[in-house]
Every structure is written in structure tokens, then in C-alpha cells.
Amino acid sequence: MEKEKQTEEIIFDAAVQVFEEKGIDGARMQEIADRAGINKALLHYYFRSKEKLFDAVFDKLAGVMFKKLFSCFDNELPFEEKLKLFYQEHISFLQAHPRLPSFLLTEINKHPQRVAAIFGSERIMELRQNLFEQMDEDIENGALQDIDKMQLMIDIIALSVFPFAARGLIEIIFKQHDIDFNDFVEQRKTALPIFVINAVKEK
Amino acid sequence: MEKEKQTEEIIFDAAVQVFEEKGIDGARMQEIADRAGINKALLHYYFRSKEKLFDAVFDKLAGVMFKKLFSCFDNELPFEEKLKLFYQEHISFLQAHPRLPSFLLTEINKHPQRVAAIFGSERIMELRQNLFEQMDEDIENGALQDIDKMQLMIDIIALSVFPFAARGLIEIIFKQHDIDFNDFVEQRKTALPIFVINAVKEK
DNA sequence: GTCTATAGAAGGATAGAC
DNA sequence: GTCTATCCTTCTATAGAC
Numbered sequence: 001m002e003k004e005k006q007t008e009e010i011i012f013d014a015a016v017q018v019f020e021e022k023g024i025d026g027a028r029m030q031e032i033a034d035r036a037g038i039n040k041a042l043l044h045y046y047f048r049s050k051e052k053l054f055d056a057v058f059d060k061l062a063g064v065m066f067k068k069l070f071s072c073f074d075n076e077l078p079f080e081e082k083l084k085l086f087y088q089e090h091i092s093f094l095q096a097h098p099r100l101p102s103f104l105l106t107e108i109n110k111h112p113q114r115v116a117a118i119f120g121s122e123r124i125m126e127l128r129q130n131l132f133e134q135m136d137e138d139i140e141n142g143a144l145q146d147i148d149k150m151q152l153m154i155d156i157i158a159l160s161v162f163p164f165a166a167r168g169l170i171e172i173i174f175k176q177h178d179i180d181f182n183d184f185v186e187q188r189k190t191a192l193p194i195f196v197i198n199a200v201k202e203k
Numbered sequence: 204m205e206k207e208k209q210t211e212e213i214i215f216d217a218a219v220q221v222f223e224e225k226g227i228d229g230a231r232m233q234e235i236a237d238r239a240g241i242n243k244a245l246l247h248y249y250f251r252s253k254e255k256l257f258d259a260v261f262d263k264l265a266g267v268m269f270k271k272l273f274s275c276f277d278n279e280l281p282f283e284e285k286l287k288l289f290y291q292e293h294i295s296f297l298q299a300h301p302r303l304p305s306f307l308l309t310e311i312n313k314h315p316q317r318v319a320a321i322f323g324s325e326r327i328m329e330l331r332q333n334l335f336e337q338m339d340e341d342i343e344n345g346a347l348q349d350i351d352k353m354q355l356m357i358d359i360i361a362l363s364v365f366p367f368a369a370r371g372l373i374e375i376i377f378k379q380h381d382i383d384f385n386d387f388v389e390q391r392k393t394a395l396p397i398f399v400i401n402a403v404k405e406k
Numbered sequence: 407g408t409c410t411a412t413a414g415a416a417g418g419a420t421a422g423a424c
Numbered sequence: 425g426t427c428t429a430t431c432c433t434t435c436t437a438t439a440g441a442c
Contacts, residue, residue, distance in 0.1 A: 007425080023309070025228035029418060042426060044419060106226070106309045109371040116375050150382060151394060154373070158365035163357060165368055168312040170357070172319050179353060191354060199402035210407080232436065245408060247437060 011036045020099040070127035079138040083193040101165040214239045223302040227257045273330035282341040286396040304368040
């Protein structure tokens with residue numbers, strides 16, 4: 001029914017908020033119900049248990065995050081341009097979903113098999129392979145030093161994701177220096193591609 | 204008494220393990236008691252409540268982490284040497300305390316005031332100021348580009364800490380590529396200083 | 407200081423009316 | 425499909441014996 005779909009979505013969205021903020025252990029079904037404007041019984045009617053509701057939320061968010069991560073790299077631009085586009089798009093994405101990194105990094109241990117499934121999916125495997133092949137080309141044509149591709153991939157992602165994963169901490173430090181978090185990450189959209197390119201381009 | 208001190212330490216160490224692994228919400232007093240080889244009542248005898256026990260653990264671990272972080276930079280070496288020493292020492296520290304980053308990043312939101320106190324402490328303020336002054340010198344004497352010092356500080360830390368914060372996720376990906384996490388971070392001790400220096404040194 | 411036993415509260419889940 | 429009322433388990437915390 002129309003009504004059914006709507007309620008389910010409202011509940012799901014409320015659950016996303018609460019789980020992102022509190023994690024599965026800290027989240028309360030009562031709070032999710034309150035935020036959705038319904039009662040606890042209805043949560044169970046739609047999702048059966050807290051565990052299953054969490055699973056649904058986790059799968060959705062993990063899928064969104066990882067697809068975005070790799071698709072930002074999915075183009076035929078030369079390495080330097082690819083990097084510029086990546087940080088632009090990826091940091092914009094993180095600005096729109098600032099709690100996603102710490103949520104996923106915290107809860108991922110409870111779902112190793114689910115995450116493995118995502119990374120083993122056709123689409124993600126393909127994107128990752130594309131990325132690595134393009135790096136190989138860039139190494140061959142001399143745009144890139146002959147460095148460890150996995151190390152570089154982690155370096156690149158660390159630089160965009162870490163500030164969001166550590167946001168709570170960073171904001172405390174920034175307050176003491178009168179720095180605004182949003183300004184800070186906004187700057188990184190253009191600063192990081194330069195940083196990384198200097199680090200790895202062939203001299 | 205001798206006995207008293209000993210028991211308190213045993214409980215504390217057990218609490219460190221369980222809180223690091225499960226977080227405050229996921230941790231159970233029963234599990235801490237079991238791991239300490241005593242019963243629940245004794246936990247409350249020594250620490251009064253779960254909350255207070257957690258506070259003690261959190262303060263200790265946060266102190267250890269942040270003091271180590273800044274003290275690794277506390278020397279008069281030129282920038283390049285400082286970086287080499289930092290990554291060597293800091294990654295070794297993280298290898299010895301692999302769960303620390305994700306524990307702190309997750310729980311930090313529940314203790315903003317406590318964390319602010321640590322970062323406002325004399326010792327930490329002093330270490331941080333030293334670090335920034337040394338960066339200024341390196342910029343003046345031309346060893347370093349004239350870049351944003353806060354940005355650079357976050358870049359440097361992101362590169363060492365992120366792999367540990369994201370360890371659960373990274374190990375899943377590495378399994379698909381037959382890469383060993385420990386080998387991976389070991390390599391970073393020497394690779395990261397080069398990476399960062401290339402990124403920021405004056406041409 | 408350490409234990410057993412239990413109180414008391416919280417939270418996930420379900421029954422049953424509408 | 426949605427609500428109220430309530431069950432039942434789990435967990436923190438304490439009382440009281442040794």
C-alpha cells in the first residue's frame with residue numbers, strides 16, 4: 001500500500017539518524033519510535049527486531065558509502081584530474097553525510113561478512129580493478145612514481161575520510177584555535193589533490 | 204594495602220580490554236568481572252559504577268594516546284628527520300595499541316569536556332606550541348612550503364592513524380588481495396615520511 | 407576485601423483490541 | 425496498519441554474610 005511504504009520509510013529514516021548517532025548498542029527502540037512519531041510496537045511490525053532494523057540501515061549506508069567512494073574514481077581522466085575530481089566529489093559527499101564514516105568504522109566489526117559481500121560484489125570489484133589498472137597506466141606513462149598502489153589508495157582515502165571520522169576530536173582542538181570545521185574541509189577539496197600529486201608524481 | 208592495589212589494577216586492566224573492544228554501551232560489567240576473575244559486586248566496591256569505571260579507563264587511554272602523539276614530535280631535529288622519527292615511533296605505538304584509535308574516536312563524543320581538559324593542559328599546550336613554532340621556522344628557512352600548519356598536522360596524523368581506525372574494514376579488503384595488515388603498516392613507517400616530505404617541501 | 411543472592415530499572419518484544 | 429498494555433529478559437547496583 002501507499003501508506004505502508006510511507007510509514008516504513010519514515011521509520012527507516014528515523015532509525016538511520018538514531019543508529020548513526022548512538023550505534024547499535026547505544027540506540028533505543030523507544031527513541032527511534034519517538035523520532036518517527038509512532039510507537040515501539042509498530043517498529044516490530046515492520047522490521048521484526050532491533051537487529052533486523054539495524055541490518056537494513058547498515059546495509060544501506062555501507063552501500064551508499066562504498067559505491068560513492070569508488071565511483072568518484074570511475075572516469076578516464078589522467079591521474080591528476082582524477083584526483084581533483086575525487087576530492088571535490090568525495091568531500092562534498094562527506095559534508096552531506098558527516099556521521100557516516102565514524103558510524104561505519106565503528107559498526108563494521110559486527111558485520112564482517114556483510115561488508116565482505118559488498119566488496120566482493122561485481123560492481124565494486126569492477127570499479128576497484130579499473131582504478132588499479134588506471135594507476136598502472138599512469139605509472140607506465142611516467143605520471144606516477146612506481147609506488148605501492150594499495151598504500152596509495154589508503155593514503156588518498158585517509159586524507160579525505162579521517163577528518164570526518166575524527167570530527168568530534170578535531171572540533172575540540174579547532175575551538176581552541178578558532179578554526180571552523182566546514183571551512184577546514186572545504187579547503188581540503190583543492191589542497192589535497194596538490195598534496196597527493198606532489199607526493200607521488202615522477203620528478 | 205598491597206592486595207587492594209593489585210585487585211584494582213586487575214579490574215582496571217580487564218575493563219580496558221572490554222571497553223576497547225565493545226565500547227561503553229556494548230560492554231557488560233559481568234564480562235569485565237569474568238575477565239578479571241572476580242565477581243560483579245567487587246567491581247562496584249572499587250569503582251562504584253560502570254560510568255565511573257569507564258571514565259577512569261577513558262581518561263587513562265586518552266592521556267596515553269595524546270601524550271604519545273605530541274611527544275613524538277618533541278625534539279629539535281630538522282623537519283625531515285622529525286617526520287621519520289615520528290612515523291617510526293607513532294606507528295610502533297599504534298601496533299602495540301591497535302584498538303586505541305577506534306575506541307577513542309567512537310567514545311570521544313560522550314566526553315567532550317574531558318577531552319577539552321586534556322588538550323587544554325599545560326603539557327599538551329606546550330608540546331603543540333613547540334610543534335607549530337618549529338614548523339614556522341622550517342617555513343622561514345625554506346625547508347617547508349608556506350602551507351596551513353593545521354592542515355598539515357591533520358594530514359600527517361591521518362596517514363598514520365587512519366589504517367588503525369579503519370582496521371576492521373581494511374582487513375576485509377586485504378584478505379581479498381592477500382595482503383597482511385602488519386606488513387602493510389610496517390612499510391608505512393618508512394614510506395610515509397617520504398610521502399609527506401615530497402608533498403610539502405619547497406622545490 | 408570478597409562472595410552470594412537479590413532488588414530494581416530498562417529495554418526489546420508480543421498479545422490483543424480497534 | 426496502528427495503538428495500549430504488559431511480559432520477560434538482561435543488566436546495573438546493593439544488601440548482607442563471611
